[in-house]
Amino acid sequence: MPHDPLTECLECGLLQRNPPLPPGGVAECARCGGVLHRDRPDSLNRSLALTLAGIVLFIVANSFPFLAFEMQGQSTQTTLLTGVTDLYQGGNWFIAGVVLFTSIVAPGLQLLLLLAVLIPLSVEALPPWLPRLFRWVRHLTPWGMMDVFMLGILVSVVKLSEMATIVPGASLFAFGVLILVLAAAQAALDPDLVWSRVPVATDLSRPLRPGDDHLACGVCELVMHRASAVWVPRRFDPLWSRVPGRARSGQWHCPRCTEVLHRRKPRSLQRTWALLLAAIIFYIPANLLPIMTVTSLGRTQSDTIFSGVVFLLEHGMWPLAAVVFIASVFVPLLKLLILILLLVSVQWRWTWRPRDRTRLYRIIELIGRWSMVDIYVVTILVALLRLGNLASVQAESGAIFFCAVVILTMLAAMSFDPRLIWDALEPEHVGDRKQSISREPATL
Numbered sequence: 001m002p003h004d005p006l007t008e009c010l011e012c013g014l015l016q017r018n019p020p021l022p023p024g025g026v027a028e029c030a031r032c033g034g035v036l037h038r039d040r041p042d043s044l045n046r047s048l049a050l051t052l053a054g055i056v057l058f059i060v061a062n063s064f065p066f067l068a069f070e071m072q073g074q075s076t077q078t079t080l081l082t083g084v085t086d087l088y089q090g091g092n093w094f095i096a097g098v099v100l101f102t103s104i105v106a107p108g109l110q111l112l113l114l115l116a117v118l119i120p121l122s123v124e125a126l127p128p129w130l131p132r133l134f135r136w137v138r139h140l141t142p143w144g145m146m147d148v149f150m151l152g153i154l155v156s157v158v159k160l161s162e163m164a165t166i167v168p169g170a171s172l173f174a175f176g177v178l179i180l181v182l183a184a185a186q187a188a189l190d191p192d193l194v195w196s197r198v199p200v201a202t203d204l205s206r207p208l209r210p211g212d213d214h215l216a217c218g219v220c221e222l223v224m225h226r227a228s229a230v231w232v233p234r235r236f237d238p239l240w241s242r243v244p245g246r247a248r249s250g251q252w253h254c255p256r257c258t259e260v261l262h263r264r265k266p267r268s269l270q271r272t273w274a275l276l277l278a279a280i281i282f283y284i285p286a287n288l289l290p291i292m293t294v295t296s297l298g299r300t301q302s303d304t305i306f307s308g309v310v311f312l313l314e315h316g317m318w319p320l321a322a323v324v325f326i327a328s329v330f331v332p333l334l335k336l337l338i339l340i341l342l343l344v345s346v347q348w349r350w351t352w353r354p355r356d357r358t359r360l361y362r363i364i365e366l367i368g369r370w371s372m373v374d375i376y377v378v379t380i381l382v383a384l385l386r387l388g389n390l391a392s393v394q395a396e397s398g399a400i401f402f403c404a405v406v407i408l409t410m411l412a413a414m415s416f417d418p419r420l421i422w423d424a425l426e427p428e429h430v431g432d433r434k435q436s437i438s439r440e441p442a443t444l
């Protein structure tokens, strides 16, 4: 199988040779230990089969009720969409939008895009829109949170088990299997194999030598001379750049997947600081204000995130209390602290333990999404408890702030460029501040 001769580690920026891998083999970065590539046997066929199974399960999971709630002879049923519509009708459009996107739209779109990419590839066809769609699969992946939603269902069921009878619906099983199938489809998919089938529009035959001005694509991982990238002038060009002697502004794009290319993520430190500061400010009301009000048999009680954990502890459900505490209290705080440490260390150009700091970055990328569990619990409770004074749940403003904290810290982690950690070790390295994207290439 043809593959790119060179690869640049997206976590430390080291340019290295890309060796052909034995079946099931893994290539690790020589400097930071991050996984560069993984060989996945029979990748296209397996991921196509799993994607097809995933689409069938997705339709089933969204068509039938997944939980029924029975209390004093009255019952309600809920589908995946009920919670979203109830939140929206209750005026909580922000949470409704986030839940809709992360639990239904993103996973569904991801499955459809995968299908649209894998079917043509399996018949050796290559429609021109394929690279663009596959690029979107990559961008959507962190936002599909069905597994976190499943944990939310589990927490809700345990919370309600003392209060009423909970009957699992047909779609709950489909939902459970879907999570496994989605995980298996992602594990089976070899993105390098897909990209190796896409022809590159420009000439890449000129070999790269040390010190050459090169760019690496953050999506398809193509490494190229800057002159081989595609220069796209900005469509809405500010007037001042048309002054004679001043070049038009624009961006370099990848000739294979059309992604915008940067040596380092643009204005990474400023963006990450801004998002992080916003998250820190929102973290305070998220923990002080109640996230929901529960009415049960005429009694009304407001819960903050912390009192939710205490409730579980008081009722002897300490494993679940631990899960909710870790996901909702510990993980967001840990994420904020790690991001501050990373930003400060890059700002002051620390050379201390770059490998461990890269590892910390990997950890926050991995765990951040699990904090969404409390938002899903609120959504599920709102959808299930709709019996007026007998039993009902209202989402409160704390949930909006908490949801914003999770999204902001995820965006902050995405805008942080871990390669900056390693740039401090190379004094002559061109950092993100010096990169020039407003200069037209000499070849044009």
Ligand SMILES: [Zn+2]
Residues within 6 Å of the ligand: 009, 010, 011, 012, 013, 014, 029, 030, 031, 032, 033, 034
């Ligand atoms: Zn590396």
Ligand SMILES: [Zn+2]
Residues within 6 Å of the ligand: 217, 218, 219, 220, 221, 222, 254, 255, 256, 257, 258, 259
């Ligand atoms: Zn690319």
